[in-house]
Amino acid sequence: MKPIYSKRFKIGDTQVNAFDRLKNSQILAIMQEAAGEHSVLLDTGKESLQEKGLFWAVIRYHIEVRRLPRAGETITVETWPMPTTRTAYPRATVACDAQGNELFRGISLWVLMSFETRAMVLPAKSGVLVEGCLRGDELSLPGSLLPRMLENKESRTVRFSDLDINGHVNNCRYMEWVDDLLDRDFHRTHCPKELVICYLSEAREKQTVDITWALEKGEVLSVDATREEENMSAGHGRVFSAQIRY
Numbered sequence: 711m712k713p714i715y716s717k718r719f720k721i722g723d724t725q726v727n728a729f730d731r732l733k734n735s736q737i738l739a740i741m742q743e744a745a746g747e748h749s750v751l752l753d754t755g756k757e758s759l760q761e762k763g764l765f766w767a768v769i770r771y772h773i774e775v776r777r778l779p780r781a782g783e784t785i786t787v788e789t790w791p792m793p794t795t796r797t798a799y800p801r802a803t804v805a806c807d808a809q810g811n812e813l814f815r816g817i818s819l820w821v822l823m824s825f826e827t828r829a830m831v832l833p834a835k836s837g838v839l840v841e842g843c844l845r846g847d848e849l850s851l852p853g854s855l856l857p858r859m860l861e862n863k864e865s866r867t868v869r870f871s872d873l874d875i876n877g878h879v880n881n882c883r884y885m886e887w888v889d890d891l892l893d894r895d896f897h898r899t900h901c902p903k904e905l906v907i908c909y910l911s912e913a914r915e916k917q918t919v920d921i922t923w924a925l926e927k928g929e930v931l932s933v934d935a936t937r938e939e940e941n942m943s944a945g946h947g948r949v950f951s952a953q954i955r956y
Contacts, residue, residue: 866921878913
């Protein structure tokens with residue numbers, strides 16, 4: 711099996727924003743779809759993992775954007791697994807337009823989760839082997855984002871339509887929440903240049919997620935989201951953090 715998987719995507723009307731630019735959430739969706747299809751070919755797809763009581767979850771993204779494609783464009787996405795770390799399975803992705811010009815590239819960090827315990831299972835204990843490779847042009851692995859006190863706050867209650875097949879809020883949905891923090895006028899004149907996103911715990915139906923955020927120096931959006939733990943003595947658990955440079 712070739713270590714690099716290639717797939718073409720035609721950008722649809724529902725994938726772009728009001729200014730005919732690919733939504734940030736759809737960058738993640740495209741990366742996720744390509745990774746999922748490649749995983750099936752590597753015999754580590756959803757059905758294969760279900761037999762082991764496991765599922766894939768993405769915990770971090772680091773993405774650099776050169777240009778956002780418009781509706782009707784056909785793009786080519788290449789993706790490949792990088793060498794497995796002690797805790798996770800990194801994957802690189804590069805997207806180009808029809809002329810071969812790079813649109814965006816990213817690293818996604820994937821882990822295996824237990825359906826039963828909802829806890830992470832380390833690669834060495836999972837029995838899931840992924841042979842990684844390095845092409846030489848990969849971004850650095852995404853690091854963590856420390857919790858911060860941010861000046862603005864709003865809350866979201868998780869609804870049924872927020873959930874994915876694993877029963878929790880999908881990572882793409884969180885990015886839609888992030889984009890909604892800034893208004894139309896901002897998005898008219900600003901396109902993302904770099905995104906770093908960290909997912910720390912899952913949010914499930916009817917839970918309330920408190921989102922704090924700040925637009926720093928007019929060009930960096932910092933976001934930190936928490937939910938109240940079911941055990942009140944445990945306080946609040948972080949759900950995700952993001953930093954987007956425009």
